[in-house]
Amino acid sequence: MSKPLGVILAGGLARRMGGGDKGLLDLGGQTILGEVIARLAPQCAGLVLNANGQTGRFSGFGLPVIPDGIPGFPGPLAGVLAGMERAADLGLSHILTAAADTPFMPRDLGARLSAALSPGRPIALAATREGERLIRQPVFGLWPVALRGDLRQAIEGGLSKIVLWTDRHGTALAEFDPGPPHPFFNVNTPEDLAEARAIWQKND
Structure with a gap:
């Protein structure tokens, strides 16, 4: 498989942080x-940022910004779809997605998701184990562009939960070590930001 298009999902409303873009918060x-860009870019043929509203706030990053193609903030699946459609325009077969608020995401995400794919399981999602449970991390996935028509139909039909759609098509899981730091730690609250800063500055 050739390298995918990397799609950084930043379309959320960040209510628990009081609004704004969590990805623009400073780690120190x-x-x-x-940090997400630095980790994801080497794994991809190129990067785009999925975000809604005024795009100028991201001008310093030098990335194309693509909005959801479906109005009403229907959730991260809309960002996945927007990424798929951009990848199709570029002639790429897959997209690799990551969240914009996860500063410790794996540097080998794409390779391990690609290795997990198998016949009948065309989508791969990251997962971590908590005790006996394997917890899916559905924002971190490798998605075939060929399913974009089906995804659009599902979203327009009201579906918003990622795993409800992926389970329709067969999903491979790639298990990642839960850390510390947890590879999919995301910054949702001021307390999370303080923790992320402490971890990042210690490891930088």
């Missing part, structure tokens, strides 16, 4: 989004 010399 680097924004969260800057």
